[in-house]
Amino acid sequence: MVHHAGKDRDRCHDEGNSLFELEIGEIYETITGILDPLGIPHFSPLGVHCIRKSSTKGYDFTVKVHGGSTFHELVEDGGCITVHFPGYNNLEFFMLAFKKTCEIPGKVEYRIDAGDHESRHAYPVISSLVNYAKCKIHDMKVVTVDDIISRASNGHSQAIIITLDVLSLHVGNPSLIPVKRMHGIFLEGLIATSRMAILSEDHDSREKFLKESMEYLAKLQKLSPNGKLTKIYRQLLENM
Structure with missing residues (x-):
């Protein structure tokens, strides 16, 4: 094909x-x-x-x-x-x-x-x-x-x-999804942000994972400023 x-x-x-x-x-x-x-x-x-x-x-x-x-x-x-x-x-x-x-x-x-x-x-x-x-x-x-x-x-x-x-x-195989660089960064960012939410009572840990989350957002924005995953992740952090 x-x-x-x-x-x-x-x-x-x-x-x-x-x-x-x-x-x-x-x-x-x-x-x-x-x-x-x-x-x-x-x-x-x-x-x-x-x-x-x-x-x-x-x-x-x-x-x-x-x-x-x-x-x-x-x-x-x-x-x-x-x-x-x-x-x-x-x-x-x-x-x-x-x-x-x-x-x-x-x-x-x-x-x-x-x-x-x-x-x-x-x-x-x-x-x-x-x-x-x-x-x-x-x-x-x-x-x-x-x-x-x-x-x-x-x-x-x-x-x-x-x-x-x-x-x-x-x-040759239309069912295969091509691997985007965004995917791995987005998932790692979600993990960091979820830890920030879990440790909301621990100020130092929350600040650590907030900084990490912002670094993932910066990477997403660099790769695709207006991409779907960038917008989703930015909105997530704004609502945290």
């Missing part, structure tokens, strides 16, 4: 009773694949921001990659990129971030879709992740970053913002 990206709506999804949809402005946790110069696939867990195209009412993706990373080096050489959207029953694939230090549960089987394998005009696809987008690099912009990762990465203080043209969206 193939769905193209140029549809005139903010939510791009499979027709019918589908749980799979991508929303403009949201950040999704993905497994992104690219071939190296030898035609060997490299898969990385990356947060992908779904944005509106400037020329149409469709959507594209942006992703920030830290300087010095393998993915950074590979995208500078061009090539095609596959963006996989694991569901909540595929979370073990995010262990690919630690593939050099621990064993990945199960075998990561893949195939190479379309194009010339040797010239890297092809898409590495993880066989068991059936919801994915085929993309090409549209633009790359170097930005200065100052965070714990950049300071620890051999002195690198730059990252690259990559804009990806979404060529096609393949939905």
